[in-house]
Amino acid sequence: MDGKGARSSNTLLSSEDEMDLRRGPWTVDEDLTLINYVATHGEGRWNTLALSAGLKRTGKSCRLRWLNYLRPDVRRGNITLEEQLLILELHSRWGNRWSKIAQYLPGRTDNEIKNYWRTRVQKHAKQLKCDVNSKQFKDTMRYIWMPRLVERIQATAAASATTTVTATTATNNAYTYGSNLNNNKFEVHDHKGKMGLTDPSVMNNDLVGSHVTQSYTPENSSTGASSSDSFGTQVSAISDLTEYYTVTVSGNNNNTNSADYYQPSQISYSDSCITSPSGLFPQGLDFQSMDPNTPWNMQSGDSSDSFWNVESMLFLEQQLMNDNM
DNA sequence: AAATAGCTCAACCGCCATGCT
DNA sequence: TAGCATGGCGGTTGAGCTATT
Numbered sequence: 001m002d003g004k005g006a007r008s009s010n011t012l013l014s015s016e017d018e019m020d021l022r023r024g025p026w027t028v029d030e031d032l033t034l035i036n037y038v039a040t041h042g043e044g045r046w047n048t049l050a051l052s053a054g055l056k057r058t059g060k061s062c063r064l065r066w067l068n069y070l071r072p073d074v075r076r077g078n079i080t081l082e083e084q085l086l087i088l089e090l091h092s093r094w095g096n097r098w099s100k101i102a103q104y105l106p107g108r109t110d111n112e113i114k115n116y117w118r119t120r121v122q123k124h125a126k127q128l129k130c131d132v133n134s135k136q137f138k139d140t141m142r143y144i145w146m147p148r149l150v151e152r153i154q155a156t157a158a159a160s161a162t163t164t165v166t167a168t169t170a171t172n173n174a175y176t177y178g179s180n181l182n183n184n185k186f187e188v189h190d191h192k193g194k195m196g197l198t199d200p201s202v203m204n205n206d207l208v209g210s211h212v213t214q215s216y217t218p219e220n221s222s223t224g225a226s227s228s229d230s231f232g233t234q235v236s237a238i239s240d241l242t243e244y245y246t247v248t249v250s251g252n253n254n255n256t257n258s259a260d261y262y263q264p265s266q267i268s269y270s271d272s273c274i275t276s277p278s279g280l281f282p283q284g285l286d287f288q289s290m291d292p293n294t295p296w297n298m299q300s301g302d303s304s305d306s307f308w309n310v311e312s313m314l315f316l317e318q319q320l321m322n323d324n325m
Numbered sequence: 326a327a328a329t330a331g332c333t334c335a336a337c338c339g340c341c342a343t344g345c346t
Numbered sequence: 347t348a349g350c351a352t353g354g355c356g357g358t359t360g361a362g363c364t365a366t367t
Contacts, residue, residue, distance in 0.1 A: 025335075025361085047352070063353075064336070076334095099355060114356075115334050123332090 022056045026065055030055060034062055035070055068109045075107030079116055081156070085149040087113055088121075088141050 046059030098110035125132035
């Protein structure tokens with residue numbers, strides 16, 4: 001990799017070595033070599049690592065491969081409704097600060113979030129024939145997309161909370177409860193489980209019954225053009241903006257390409273969702289003061305999807321308000 | 326069945342910031 | 347202080363896959 005990058009960022013390599021630099025997709029052997037080397041020697045000093053491990057890759061390539069793919073805690077797969085919502089909110093706040101946004105989605109890489117944004121969000125902007133950075137599109141996200149996401153999240157949580165009641169009475173220790181409701185798989189984990197909230201500060205005992213995460217399987221994902229392999233990122237159901245502006249907006253619903261398809265004043269949404277035109281977290285979350293890893297820790301190797309839940313979001317809102325008082 | 330279009334995402338590129346000597 | 351090495355970040359690309367015609 002790094003044709004020019006190899007020259008600019010890896011002067012340890014001789015020109016002869018440069019000629020041998022590999023680029024393109026990583027092989028299984030290369031992956032194993034990198035994994036074993038990092039396991040033994042740790043991360044960092046990527047150029048030295050590449051040389052010492054005998055990888056004919058630049059340090060940059062090794063670093064990227066490790067961070068975006070091989071790292072044990074990296075999550076790939078369904079981007080949950082909650083994650084989508086958070087991405088939208090954080091992007092509205094920070095713009096294309098992908099790495100910053102990624103800090104608040106544990107296990108997600110900036111690259112994955114960036115890809116999500118470009119493939120899903122920008123696609124809808126394109127469909128609307130407006131710029132993704134335009135006020136019009138931002139309003140669409142704020143007034144339509146995000147409220148609908150919240151509604152869906154809440155609906156999911158409400159439905160699954162009912163399912164959880166019986167499970168929570170069974171035991172307070174590790175349990176995994178699965179059910180099949182409307183073709184969605186629901187999973188419940190306790191505080192020590194592999195998924196779900198782990199920080200007691202956000203674990204209101206009264207809400208135990210809501211510690212539910214919903215797992216969308218690829219087959220019930222709404223994204224028709226998802227990759228075929230198990231590593232491909234899938235986006236949870238209801239990620240399609242088209243549904244939002246066709247359902248929510250009063251009048252002119254059918255013309256999704258219309259440049260003036262709605263006015264904010266036309267939008268009405270329930271009391272239970274967005275409360276401010278400025279977005280889901282109207283007064284600004286103090287994300288900087290939060291530990292990105294604390295409330296939503298998730299251990300590696302768990303392919304389940306949603307480790308956010310409505311309580312998490314409400315917690316965020318609460319903290320937001322507290323921080324602004 | 327073949328061709329084409331569209332989509333996804335891993336990987337690359339280039340720039341910048343930081344730390345070290 | 348200058349020069350270099352390294353890490354990090356955001357933008358972009360293109361191979362591979364799926365869906366459609």
